[in-house]
Amino acid sequence: MTREMTGAEMVIQAMADQGVKHLFGYPGGAVLPIYDAIFAQKEVQHILVRHEQGAVHAAEGYARSTGKVGCVLVTSGPGATNAVTGLTDALCDSIPLVCITGQVPTHLIGNDAFQECDTVGITRPCTKHNYLVKRIEDLPRILHEAFHIASSGRPGPVVVDIPKDIQFAKGVYSKPKEFPHTGYKPKLKGDLEAIKAAVELMTHAKRPLFYTGGGVINSGKNASALLRELVKLTGFPITSTLMGLGAFPAADPQWMGMLGMHGTLEANMAMHDCDVMVCIGARFDDRITGRVDAFSPGSKKIHVDIDASSINKNIKVDIPIVGDCAHVLEDMVRLWRTQAKQADKKSMGDWWKQIDKWRARKSLAYRASNEVIKPQYAIQRLYELTKDKDTYITTEVGQHQMWAAQFYHFQEPNRWMTSGGLGTMGYGLPASVGVQLAHPKSLVIDIAGEASVQMTMQELSTAVQYRLPIKIFILNNGYMGMVRQWQELLHGSRYSESYSEALPDFVKLAEAMHAVGIRCEKPGDLDHAIKDMIAVDRPVLFDCVVDKVENCFPMIPSGKAHNEMILGDSGVSLDDAITEEGKMLV
Amino acid sequence: MNANVPSSTSHYPTAPTAQRDVTHTLSVLVDNEPGVLARVIGLFSGRGYNIESLTVSETEHAKHLSLITVVTTGTPMVIEQIKNQLDRLVPVHRVVDMTLSGRSIERELAMVKVRGKGDNRVEALRLADAFRARVIDATTESFVFEITGKSDKIEQFVALMLPLGLVEVSRTGIAAIARGPEGM
Numbered sequence: 001m002t003r004e005m006t007g008a009e010m011v012i013q014a015m016a017d018q019g020v021k022h023l024f025g026y027p028g029g030a031v032l033p034i035y036d037a038i039f040a041q042k043e044v045q046h047i048l049v050r051h052e053q054g055a056v057h058a059a060e061g062y063a064r065s066t067g068k069v070g071c072v073l074v075t076s077g078p079g080a081t082n083a084v085t086g087l088t089d090a091l092c093d094s095i096p097l098v099c100i101t102g103q104v105p106t107h108l109i110g111n112d113a114f115q116e117c118d119t120v121g122i123t124r125p126c127t128k129h130n131y132l133v134k135r136i137e138d139l140p141r142i143l144h145e146a147f148h149i150a151s152s153g154r155p156g157p158v159v160v161d162i163p164k165d166i167q168f169a170k171g172v173y174s175k176p177k178e179f180p181h182t183g184y185k186p187k188l189k190g191d192l193e194a195i196k197a198a199v200e201l202m203t204h205a206k207r208p209l210f211y212t213g214g215g216v217i218n219s220g221k222n223a224s225a226l227l228r229e230l231v232k233l234t235g236f237p238i239t240s241t242l243m244g245l246g247a248f249p250a251a252d253p254q255w256m257g258m259l260g261m262h263g264t265l266e267a268n269m270a271m272h273d274c275d276v277m278v279c280i281g282a283r284f285d286d287r288i289t290g291r292v293d294a295f296s297p298g299s300k301k302i303h304v305d306i307d308a309s310s311i312n313k314n315i316k317v318d319i320p321i322v323g324d325c326a327h328v329l330e331d332m333v334r335l336w337r338t339q340a341k342q343a344d345k346k347s348m349g350d351w352w353k354q355i356d357k358w359r360a361r362k363s364l365a366y367r368a369s370n371e372v373i374k375p376q377y378a379i380q381r382l383y384e385l386t387k388d389k390d391t392y393i394t395t396e397v398g399q400h401q402m403w404a405a406q407f408y409h410f411q412e413p414n415r416w417m418t419s420g421g422l423g424t425m426g427y428g429l430p431a432s433v434g435v436q437l438a439h440p441k442s443l444v445i446d447i448a449g450e451a452s453v454q455m456t457m458q459e460l461s462t463a464v465q466y467r468l469p470i471k472i473f474i475l476n477n478g479y480m481g482m483v484r485q486w487q488e489l490l491h492g493s494r495y496s497e498s499y500s501e502a503l504p505d506f507v508k509l510a511e512a513m514h515a516v517g518i519r520c521e522k523p524g525d526l527d528h529a530i531k532d533m534i535a536v537d538r539p540v541l542f543d544c545v546v547d548k549v550e551n552c553f554p555m556i557p558s559g560k561a562h563n564e565m566i567l568g569d570s571g572v573s574l575d576d577a578i579t580e581e582g583k584m585l586v
Numbered sequence: 587m588n589a590n591v592p593s594s595t596s597h598y599p600t601a602p603t604a605q606r607d608v609t610h611t612l613s614v615l616v617d618n619e620p621g622v623l624a625r626v627i628g629l630f631s632g633r634g635y636n637i638e639s640l641t642v643s644e645t646e647h648a649k650h651l652s653l654i655t656v657v658t659t660g661t662p663m664v665i666e667q668i669k670n671q672l673d674r675l676v677p678v679h680r681v682v683d684m685t686l687s688g689r690s691i692e693r694e695l696a697m698v699k700v701r702g703k704g705d706n707r708v709e710a711l712r713l714a715d716a717f718r719a720r721v722i723d724a725t726t727e728s729f730v731f732e733i734t735g736k737s738d739k740i741e742q743f744v745a746l747m748l749p750l751g752l753v754e755v756s757r758t759g760i761a762a763i764a765r766g767p768e769g770m
Contacts, residue, residue, distance in 0.1 A: 120621060124621070124624060124625060124628055125628055125632050128676070129675075129676040132620070132621075149676060182679055183615075183616070183617065183675075183676065183677060183678050183679035183680070184676045307670075307674065308670040308673065308674070309667060309670035309671045309673070309674050311670070312663060312666055312667070313663075313667055316663070
């Protein structure tokens with residue numbers, strides 16, 4: 001459709017044409033014309049957050065749980081700068097977002113006007129792309145281009161900065177059919193020769209494994225289905241990064257658990273000892289590789305990634321394949337099937353025997369207690385009591401996040417929303433708001449820590465306002481737990497500023513914010529309390545008081561290799577664990 | 587012992603030092619739009635890459651295209667990263683490694699101001715002639731020479747001018763183009 005309208009109306013019309021149902025935002029002087037346009041229509045519902053960072057995280061949660069583009073609207077100056085953390089988070093974790101920022105009128109740009117900042121300058125390194133709109137004629141194209149760029153290729157956040165006079169200006173709106181960007185053409189199909197070589201290498205592997213990541217989730221549900229098919233066909237073991245959890249069902253016997261710094265022993269040992277590594281949609285991040293020069297020394301590596309710059313960045317690979325995970329997996333499955341490939345039974349049997357030996361070490365084991373709630377136990381009970389429901393999990397960042405990744409088991413993609421790359425404390429609560437909005441009937445739980453949750457606590461008001469019954473499950477150990485763990489491990493137990501002083505009474509806080517507060521301090525009461533939490537059809541702040549000094553194990557300590565993990569054993573102090581040969585495995 | 591043994595207080599591995607630095611000339615074809623140069627430069631500074639030389643100019647007005655020629659140093663792995671990171675920028679159309687293709691011509695222009703009298707002045711003029719530098723400005727006590735060529739030729743000329751009264755040099759940075767009939 002083509003008709004004349006104001007720039008502000010174009011913003012909302014373009015969103016409606018893109019199928020956007022919800023927009024997270026916060027008003028201000030430089031976006032008032034757009035808020036006027038929102039007022040005049042019903043297609044796009046605006047969700048009023050309490051801080052712009054919350055708007056971006058909510059949009060991230062929305063995007064990750066649905067696979068759609070998340071939308072944000074903030075004002076100029078502080079509105080834009082407050083959004084920067086969320087934008088950076090979305091860039092690191094490849095989340096498709098379109099963020100509209102208001103800007104001072106064109107003639108005032110560069111004048112140090114009230115609430116002016118160089119939004120495109122500030123957001124250039126933390127977005128996939130950004131625009132400053134200087135002519136109303138460009139606005140319709142830029143708006144649709146923003147959605148295209150955000151959602152295609154390796155997804156990411158796109159900022160469109162719109163001066164106030166452009167919002168008032170009238171122009172002709174139409175949805176463009178194509179985009180003139182000749183330089184931007186993400187490659188979906190992988191090079192077939194390289195895929196053939198990869199399949200050939202996999203056929204002759206003796207100790208192979210799959211190492212998958214968030215790219216499989218981003219590639220869509222079909223990619224997860226194809227991954228499952230390929231893993232079944234080949235019989236290879238599989239591990240995944242924090243970002244990739246859920247692409248392959250954790251209940252499957254071929255699943256080795258998460259890998260990396262707090263990954264399972266079997267996953268990390270298999271990474272170290274494998275002879276063929278099939279990396280799909282992961283990026284050899286430093287939390288995965290540990291010491292680079294000791295990373296999987298004897299393996300041939302296949303790397304599938306839609307972003308060519310992820311390949312050979314940290315680790316040199318043998319067969320690089322640039323392409324979309326689903327497309328490449330489809331080719332791999334087809335080649336494996338048509339050529340009736342079969343991995344060598346004998347060596348695969350030996351490989352699985354070895355993996356089972358590592359599994360037998362039960363690297364996630366912890367010492368149970370009847371006195372205090374162990375954080376691992378809390379997550380285990382939460383999992384057992386919610387696994388049969390339609391559940392989505394978000395997290396903040398820290399120990400609770402790692403325990404959630406270890407003890408909450410995901411069977412489906414898009415069910416797990418966590419800040420992986422940037423590690424943003426305060427991500428989980430607003431993200432759960434976005435998830436709950438997209439899935440109003442589902443159970444949405446933010447597994448949180450008492451320190452993280454205070455960073456974006458105010459978004460509980462948003463949840464209350466829109467009647468979003470999110471459950472905030474706080475593992476309250478009175479510390480910034482991961483900071484405390486590192487101080488214990490690396491800084492001689494000098495707990496500098498890592499103690500959560502003057503904590504609020506979370507139950508009273510919840511009540512003051514018109515939510516429901518529940519506190520649980522004894523392991524025996526936990527099941528009952530969790531059931532109460534699930535039964536409430538309102539936002540719940542669940543204060544789960546856990547063991548103060550529990551550490552997150554296993555752990556690859558400072559600059560060590562995969563085969564130098566330390567396991568938890570409450571009988572031995574950490575200092576001894578690091579030096580004592582017996583705690584160093586293999 | 588391995589020289590890369592990390593310090594005990596950081597999880598991050600120390601930088602690998604196995605590869606030698608190499609110098610590459612990259613031609614980057616971009617949309618001629620505001621901010622595109624900032625994107626390219628921001629990428630280099632943000633990721634800690636080096637810029638030895640940088641030239642930018644519009645090449646095809648009708649198509650709104652500009653050509654950025656950048657000379658950079660780094661390990662082969664870093665050079666590959668730079669190319670891939672540049673290619674990832676939305677307004678970038680093509681990245682061509684002129685060093686890798688091996689069949690490229692590189693030229694630079696410099697304007698060199700020399701001040702002197704007597705024998706020095708004669709000698710400067712004679713050397714300029716030998717280097718095919720042109721005089722584009724003259725006073726009774728100074729010359730401005732224009733010289734075009736490869737960077738090492740220009741550096742040699744500048745070195746020779748130094749004792750003869752070199753005042754200042756203005757260089758364009760390197761422009762590069764591939765030999766043969768094919769375009770980039």
